[in-house]
Amino acid sequence: MKILVTGTAGFIGYHLAKRLLERGDTVVGIDCINDYYDVRLKYARLEDTGIATSEIEYAKPVSSTTHPNYTFIKLDLLDKEQLELCFQTHKFDAVCNLAAQAGVRYSLTNPEVYIDSNIKGFLNILECCRHFKIGHLAYASSSSVYGLNKKMPFTEHDIADHPVSLYAASKKANEMMAHTYSHLFNVPTTGLRFFTVYGPWGRPDMALFIFTKAMLEGKPIEVFNNGNMKRDFTYIDDIVSGIVRVIDTPAEPNTNWDAQQPDPATSKAPFRIFNIGRGAPVSLLDFVSEIEKQTHITAKKIFLPMQEGDVAETCADVSHLDGVLNYKPKTTVHTGVSRFISWYKSFYKIGKQYSEPAISDVENPVLS
Template sequence: MKILVTGTAGFIGFHLAKHLLERGDEVIGVDNINDYYDVNLKYSRLNEHGISQSQIQYGKEVESVKYPGYKFVKADLTDKTALQNIFSEYKIDAVCNLAAQAGVRYSLTNPEAYIESNIVGFLNVLECCRHAKIKHLLYASSSSVYGLNKKMPFSVNNNVDHPISLYAASKKSNELMAHAYSHLFNLPTTALRFFTVYGPWGRPDMALFIFVKAIMEGKPIRVFNNGNMSRDFTYIDDIVEGIVHLIDKPAVHNATWNAFEPDPASSKAPFSVFNIGRGAPVSLLEFINEIESNIGVIANKEYLPMQDGDVADTWADISGLKNELNYTPKISVKEGVRNFVEWYKMFYCPDKEVKKRSRIKISDQNSIFSTRI
């Protein structure tokens, strides 16, 4: 297949492009390489795929020197003309839209960025897919859409009309916009509700990255809601596996859909919604414990109240992916955290020692940690 992946300088897009290329697909990568976080990390991801920073110019194709089937174009989704040119240039089979303004907390201070990227940009993607008669559009949604929901695990069959951040509202808006295009233009669309993705090459604004960086530098970590939180931490390989399962299965009309008791996860239009997670939440303190174990240092923890826009717990009901596509997450948190810490050390500080605030023996970790809770 020839697949357009937006956000290929980003965390998930980087890993998805690699997986698709290695299985034999052609990939057209698009990213605006904005400075929401360190652009050097973004350029390093592209370089891993054979895309040299020195060759990148806005709107110009760069061919990978590592993967013959990979072409990259720097472009912004809000630039409708640039996006139309990409769709015109390549005969695309499917689109996976992972480019977006990410982050819950950033949306509290920079709301305009979410409207521009996540609403205007996504509308341009929908319009291009419609006119190019794309066979399948998949797009990043988020577990954040569950908002005030307390029923666990979070199910795609439940109502999600109470977001608590503009980021979440923008992702729910994407789902509504996609459904309208599925209904009006018979465009198969699939929403991907990701649950706390982590792993090598991850984003610097995510908890794992922040914690590892602080501990490695001998700085304190901030633990919100006094540590009374849990997340359905999902390793990047399992996220990509879920996406790939769905790319090959375009959304279809649900013949049994009942307008009097409407299922939010499907429709009489070719529209679907899936959670992609591990389906097994882990407490924040247990997650931090695993990080400490891998680094060999007990973190100095600052316990703080809950932040605005955040939720205490997430837990993905992944029965849809399991039942329909035989999806089974494989990577444990123990293995995933270890992989990230090894990558972080290799990428950021191969020649540095960890600052030893309280160096411990790994065998003593649990007893010391438990006395500090």
């Protein structure tokens, strides 16, 4: 297939593009490469897929030197004219939209960015999918949409209408916008509610990255809600395997959908929502303990109260995705943390010549 992947300078987008390229798909990747976190890491991801940093200019297609089936274009989703030109030129079979403004706490102080990127940018993707007859749109939602829900594990078949951050609200809005386009214009759409994705090449604003960096530098880590937190940490390889299965299987109408008892996860339109997590939450202190074992460093912990926009626990019910697409995450937290720390030490040359990873606009780890 010819697939557009947005956000390929980002964590999940980089890994997804590599997996699709390895199996022989033609991939066009786009990313605006904003400075929410260290752009050097974003360019390094692109370099790892054969995209030369020196060749990157806005709206200019750059061919990979290592993957003849990969083209990268620096592009902002808000640039509707260039986005339409991209769709018109390449005639995609499917689109996976992973480009978004991430971060729960950042949305408390920079709300406008989320409306621009996550709402207006996503609208432009939907419009292009509509007008260029895209066979399937898969897109990133988030476990954050569950908000005030306390029923565990979280299931897509329950209503999730009480977000506690603008980031979560923007992701819920994406799902509703997608349903509208599936209903009105027959665009097959699948929303993926990601649960705390981690692994090599991960985001510097996520807990594992921040904890590892601080511990290796001998600095204390901030532990929120006094450590009384649980997260459904999900390793990147399992996430990507699930995304690929989704891309390959376009959403179809649920012929048994009942308007009297509507299922939020499906519709009479070609629309669906999946949780994509591990289904096995880990306490934050146990997660820190695993990092301590892998680094042989005892963390200096500063215990703090719950932050605005956070929730105490997440846990994914992945039976819907498993039942439809045989999704079975396999990677343990022990293995995943080990692989991340090995990557981190190699990438930042720990023990050789340490290179300080600059982190822009990041104050606290994002767990959601």
